[in-house]
Amino acid sequence: MLKKTFPGLVVVAAAMFAYAPFMILDAPYESTMGLVQKIFYFHVPAGMTMFLAAFVSGVGSAVFLFTRKAWADRVGVAGAELAVVLGLIVLVTGPLWARKAWGVWWVWDPRVTSTFVMWMIFNAYLLLRRYGGPGSDKLAAAVALFGMANVPFVYWSVNVWRTLHPKTSVVPTLPAGLRGPFWFCVVAFLLISTLLIAVRAELEKRRQELDALYLASGE
């Protein structure tokens, strides 16, 4: 299924990302922020898909931890790597916007801080897998599971601690002209994320098979 539809979907995703800048250019200027608001078309979808990738990784890790299914572990890695990459996009585009909108590069506001904390957790996951030695896939799975369980706590505690970021409620109340390009970008990010998770999980499968072959040929 995946093998047949994959090339077509890649073309669609590439076309969507190629077309997105034109759509964003055509969208009307937001009344108070003007040009800087345009970064929002990539920043918000990247943030949304980052949390989705983290959730996928957490669920995959939980399944792996309790059932030992190898595919679940592969989904776990794929989700974690994607969460780190998308998190980097979010954490780079955010300050670029904040510099213009708030006058500073970085503010310790709830959404910024919780994104940063989540990003750190999935970096820890990858570090542990990379440098933890044999058996660290299981340990990393526990980290991802704890990281996922942690989201509401981080969010609540940072929220009480400070608040400044635009609320998520801006999304449903977007002016009509801004809504089209925004949801277009969300779909583009969702598509590319799904494809990346699928291809990364497949790559991990091949890698594991290759490892098994090496071990078998050494005996």
Add this chain to the structure above:
Amino acid sequence: MKGFLRAVWLVTRKDLLIETRTREIFFTTVFFALACVMVFAFGFVREGRPVQDAAAGILWIAIAFSGTLALGRAFERERQAETLRALLLSPIDRPALYVGKLLGILALLVAVEALVVPLVALMFQARMFDHALLMLGLLGAGTLGFAAVGTLFAAMLVRARSRDVMLPVLLYPITVPVIIAGVRGTAALLQPEADLPMARAWLAMLVFFDVVFVTLALWTFEPVMTE
């Protein structure tokens, strides 16, 4: 249930017995906590007076840092003579083993805090005992949350490479809610007009965190510690 409690007690007693004979982790951790307090005092004291909320922040940083050190040392001890393997082979439930180790670590951290908290109160003119019950609740719930996650991670890292640096890298992002709740709750108690509802809200969050993460740790200890 009786067998479970007995296994927990045996594991805890073993750890406490070793510790009371050598006192190694206790003394090193206390002085490490003091070293933290000293270093941070240089950053947060202006003209002999601590900046606002410095005492709360320094106290919880000292607890988190020295707690990490104590966790690492407690499991390094189990690694050196492969005694962790012996514990895992023994016919007791994995959760009992986890709870036993957790109680041992908690006893150690409580002993360290019993010295460090009054010292921080004294050195930073912080009135930590005006609302002693709430303060004790914050310290107890915060330490339990930190130790519950820490014990699981330190135990599972025993066999991993670069575990010394991996423990804080894994532990701090996950225990961020504990640190925030501890620092903000303590700061709410220490400000000139103590904000009791705020401190209670943070305490409630800590208790909730403890319940969720102790359950999760009991649940994951078995699959994580099985080779």
